[in-house]
Amino acid sequence: MRAIVVDDEWLALQKMKKLLEEQISSDYSLELVGGYQDSYSAIETASKETLDLAFIDIEMPELDGFELAERLLDVQPNLRIIFVTAYHEYAVKAFEVNALDYIMKPVHHDRLTKTLQRMIDSGNTGIAANKGTNRTMLCCLQNLHYVDQCGDTQPFPWKTLKAPELFAYLVHYRDKTVSKQSLIDLLWPDYDTEKATTQLHTAIYQIRKIIKTAGFDLEIKYKDEGYRLIWGEMRLDAEEWENSVRQLPPISSESVEKYQSIMVSYTGDFLEEHRYQWIEYEQERLRLIWLDPVKQLAEYYASLGQYTDAILLYQQIRERLPFAEDGYFGLMRVYDKLNYQLEVRKQYQLISDILQEEFDGEPSQELTEWYLEWSKGPN
Structure with missing residues (x-):
């Protein structure tokens, strides 16, 4: 483990270096790269040397220990920080900066040993912990x-x-x-x-x-x-799913399996089971992205006469987006082809009632004109 010590007080710095040198002479594989009274010198070293561990005094002029820790972590994200302080109230804030530990002054040999053991137990000594x-x-x-x-x-x-x-x-x-x-x-x-x-x-x-x-x-x-x-390199299912939707080619016999895969991989709305109120906008955004390929797939099935498959998809649209006309309108057209007249009327009445109740509105001109024209037929 390659370590540095930063403390603006010369005597405190020398004591900390001496304690670490005693650890080096014992069972710990530790190398003291340097001790600094000046924060900027520590930053310069971190930009040139690979470090595993930094012991930092909190109460320092110019850059305090917290600011220095943030700068060092920007240069070397895997660096482990141990704060050295005379004040207990800094302890909580120390962990906000993702510190491995904090040590109260005056520092004692046994306490430092425990900290180094915690470093070893943490399994993160500067080697990329997230490999693979x-x-x-x-x-x-x-x-x-x-x-x-x-x-x-x-x-x-x-x-x-x-x-x-x-x-x-x-x-x-x-x-x-x-x-x-x-x-x-x-x-x-x-x-x-x-x-x-x-x-x-x-x-x-x-x-x-x-x-x-x-x-x-x-x-x-x-x-x-x-x-x-x-x-970092972490994958996110919602992000990968969204990217795959945006890369879909026009639907055809060659691409229909990709559309089916999109359907299968959308296992539910974003954090659907958790019911967090703040996520509603993101849920609606992803539903609308989901809507386009599902509509295309349903229309493709209907064009081939696979009416049962088309109905199942339109029903999913209606359930997932109950205030959108797409599911109802799609079902109306399929039911028309099947000559299910009562079902056509039922879908129109459902969407009309929902829009009236929720938004004091009515179906779109396109849907209304289609329905009126359909009503004139031999029904």
Whole structure:
């Protein structure tokens, strides 16, 4: 393990270096790359040398320990941070920066030994912990779960109710910073500030632990009073599904299997089973993307006289998008071909009642004109 020490107080810096040198002479494979009183010198070293571990004093001029940690992590994301402080109140904030540990001053040999052992146990010594995670896929269609590198579906072992919602929210807003206050207002609106903050920190810690255990190429960063989920090589089922829809060729006998595959792979709406209110817009957006290939497939089946297959798809459209005319109108036209007159009238009445009740509106001109023209026939 290659380590640096940063402390603006010369005596404290020398003591920390001496304690680490004692560890080097014992059983730990540790190399002390350097000790710095100046934060910018530490950043310069990190830009040139591969480091595993940084012991950082929090109370420093110019750049405090938290700012320095963020800068170092920007240069070397796998670097493990251990904060050294004389103040207990910094402990919680230390973990917001994804610190491995914090040590209270004055530092003692036994306490440092425990920290180094934790470093070894963590299994992350600068080697990319997420090697090969591009085969892992996070799944948000229907419910939140993941597929591991062996292709097996795995649930998340959540210990609190709000942690999965927080994780899902950060996934939805991946690579964007979400303010701490926004998260508290969303998930713990009825808690006082101190209790809500504690709950948030607990959930963040749990998510970080799950990310690490599962081997996800994801990272949560704390900066500017907010959290950002850094997205690496991780796959997301909803994103891959959406891309596959956008790459579909026109429907034909050669491409119909691709359309059928799109249907099968859309296992449910985005986080459908979790019923998070904030996700409704994303659910509707994906439903509308889903609608186009399903309509094309249903029309293709109807053109071949495969009316049962077409009816099943139009019924799915009606169930998934109950306020859209597409499912009802499609069923009306198929039922017309089958001469199911009562069913045609029933579908028109259903969509008329829904639009009137929900929006004080009526069916579109196209649908109304089709129905009126149909009504003039020998029905």
